Amino acid sequence: MARVTAERVKETKRELLEAAQQVLLEEGYSGLSTRRVAEAAGTQMSQIQYHFGSKEGMILALFEYLNSQLIDRQTRTFNNPDLSVSEKWALSCDYLDQDIGSGYVRVLMELTAAGWSNPVIGAAVSSAYAEWRDLILKLAREVERQNGSLGPFTAEEIGALVSAAFIGTEAxxxxxxxxPEIPFRDALRRFGKIIEMFDRTERQE
Structure with a gap:
């Protein structure tokens, strides 16, 4: 019997997660089943049970797999000292378009809805929302330290409003x-012009 290496196990899990994402994007959460994922991956349902235990375990693993990549990307962007705050904002708007195109936003919205009736999925999605909010909060506090003020807002309020604006835009x-009459993405990008004023003020000081 051939020895199954740790690398092969990792590769198999990745293939199953990509198949789960494909099925979720094509058929939605209601059409997602371990049978359909096994068919899409060209393997047996027992593989899903072995690696994830259940449909719920597979979904949670998929969401963690996708979300962790995006959190890492956004963290690198926000922690880049060579970028101004307005440049970080512009990149975040670019990422929004990319995440819609990649299917991540569809997965997020599907699991958000599933989380209303499934507490375990709901907790995972809420945790992901909190991670995004915390990244924005950290950036807002940085701007507050540099400028001494965020106008009438606290850093916590900025974190809440900005994260809600992106989530609402995605939905x-x-x-x-x-x-054209309801230009969500254009409005988010234009808000970057306000941030540029903070950047210019900081450079002048």
Whole structure:
């Protein structure tokens, strides 16, 4: 019997997660099953049970797999000392477009809805939202230290509002509720112009 290496186990799990993402994007959470994922991956259902235990375990692993990559990307961006705050904001807007295109936002929205009736999934999604909020909060506190003020807002309020703005934009776009009259993405990008004023003030001082 051939020895199964740790690398092969890791590769198998990745293949199963990619198959789960494919099925989720094509058929939604209601159409997601271990049978469909096994078919998409060209393997047996027992492989899913072995690696993840259940459909719920597979979903949670998929979400962690996708979300951790994006958190790492955003952390690197926000921690880059060579970027101004407005440049970090512009990149975040670019990432929004990329994440919609990659299917991540669809997965996030599907699991958000599933989390309303499944407490375990709901807790995982809430934790992910908190991670995003914490990144924005950290950046807001940095701006506050540099400028001494965020106008009438606290850093905590900025973290809450900005994270809600991006999440709401993602949900609206997925529903097709965006148009020239309701320009969510353009509005987010234009908000970067306000941030640029903080950047210029800091440079002048």
């Amino acid at each position: 609206a776009i997925m529903l097709g509720y965006e148009s």
